[in-house]
Amino acid sequence: MEKYSQKxxxxxxxxxxxxxxxxxALQNTFINxxxxxxNFRSESSLYTWLxxxxxxxxxxxxxxxxxxxxxxxxxxxxxxxxSHEGSTWFDGDEAQMKLQNAILQLPEKQCIVFNLKxxxxxxxxxxxxxxxxxxxxxxxxxxxxVKKIEKILVND
Amino acid sequence: MMQKMNxxxxxxxxxxxxxYFEDVNRxxxxxxxxxxxxxRKISIYNRFRTRLLVAASVxxxxxxxxxxxxxxTHDKSNSQVSQVLHEINxxxxxxxxxxxxxxxxxxxxxxxxxxxxxSKKDIxxxxxxxxxxxxxxxxxx
Numbered sequence: 598m599e600k601y602s603q604k605x606x607x608x609x610x611x612x613x614x615x616x617x618x619x620x621x622a623l624q625n626t627f628i629n630x631x632x633x634x635x636n637f638r639s640e641s642s643l644y645t646w647l648x649x650x651x652x653x654x655x656x657x658x659x660x661x662x663x664x665x666x667x668x669x670x671x672x673x674x675x676x677x678x679x680s681h682e683g684s685t686w687f688d689g690d691e692a693q694m695k696l697q698n699a700i701l702q703l704p705e706k707q708c709i710v711f712n713l714k715x716x717x718x719x720x721x722x723x724x725x726x727x728x729x730x731x732x733x734x735x736x737x738x739x740x741x742x743v744k745k746i747e748k749i750l751v752n753d
Numbered sequence: 754m755m756q757k758m759n760x761x762x763x764x765x766x767x768x769x770x771x772x773y774f775e776d777v778n779r780x781x782x783x784x785x786x787x788x789x790x791x792x793r794k795i796s797i798y799n800r801f802r803t804r805l806l807v808a809a810s811v812x813x814x815x816x817x818x819x820x821x822x823x824x825x826t827h828d829k830s831n832s833q834v835s836q837v838l839h840e841i842n843x844x845x846x847x848x849x850x851x852x853x854x855x856x857x858x859x860x861x862x863x864x865x866x867x868x869x870x871x872s873k874k875d876i877x878x879x880x881x882x883x884x885x886x887x888x889x890x891x892x893x894x
Contacts (some may be wrong), residue, residue: 602781603774622771624781631785693766716765752813 602627604717605651611712614701622654629654632741645651645726648719652709652727659705680717699749709744714739 607627610619630650637646700708709728713719721732728735 599778602778606769606774607765607767616767616769623777624784627781628784697766743864
């Protein structure tokens with residue numbers, strides 16, 4: 598568990614942004630994984646299986662957050678500026694803030710693909726098992742994500 | 754254009770509280786420890802469930818097939834047995850009969866009365882009454 602908890606935490610954190618939300622989602626990930634361990638098939642590795650559960654937990658949390666209109670994180674900068682707690686757990690400079698903002702503006706799927714490729718350096722084969730999508734579609738997703746981010750950064 | 758993204762130093766701009774990962778690992782272990790036995794029982798069942806179902810299906814199929822075959826061949830075998838038994842009994846009866854001994858027995862019979870003369874016409878009339886074909890009679894004559 599120690600081997601995977603950090604990787605999974607950062608993957609979730611990059612999607613949900615807030616530490617408290619990431620903490621909840623991480624714990625739910627391991628509890629759900631433990632409950633479903635009997636259903637684990639060796640067709641995928643434990644690593645990709647856990648990533649699948651973590652991604653689903655993060656997306657569930659984001660959907661719940663969107664339903665609650667009071668908590669919306671479309672602009673990290675504004676959020677951190679208005680929330681003392683939020684700014685404590687962000688250590689990046691302005692450029693990193695801009696990058697994170699750009700990533701947040703991507704469609705959900707592209708955001709996940711970009712994070713898995715750029716930050717986790719996951720292969721397309723592994724990503725395909727996590728997201729149950731073909732490698733070709735993932736490559737296209739990543740390409741479009743990069744183009745969109747660059748366009749946002751250039752215009753910024 | 755990619756250069757702009759690569760110029761951004763450091764990959765992870767987020768932070769966590771001190772000792773967060775040690776604490777969260779402890780929380781997860783305590784949260785999941787209650788499921789331990791239950792999960793183990795279920796996983797053993799799940800592991801063998803498919804194999805048990807397959808084995809049960811095969812056993813059921815074999816049993817049904819065997820029963821069906823037994824039922825279908827039951828009468829046939831019984832009648833065959835009866836026939837064989839009848840033949841055996843008949844053969845043994847026949848084997849028990851010794852023709853030569855019959856002739857001896859017959860020859861030892863003494864008729865106390867003279868046999869009446871019987872004409873050929875009487876014989877033919879008798880045979881016709883007994884529904885024996887005339888042609889057969891002529892052939893014998």
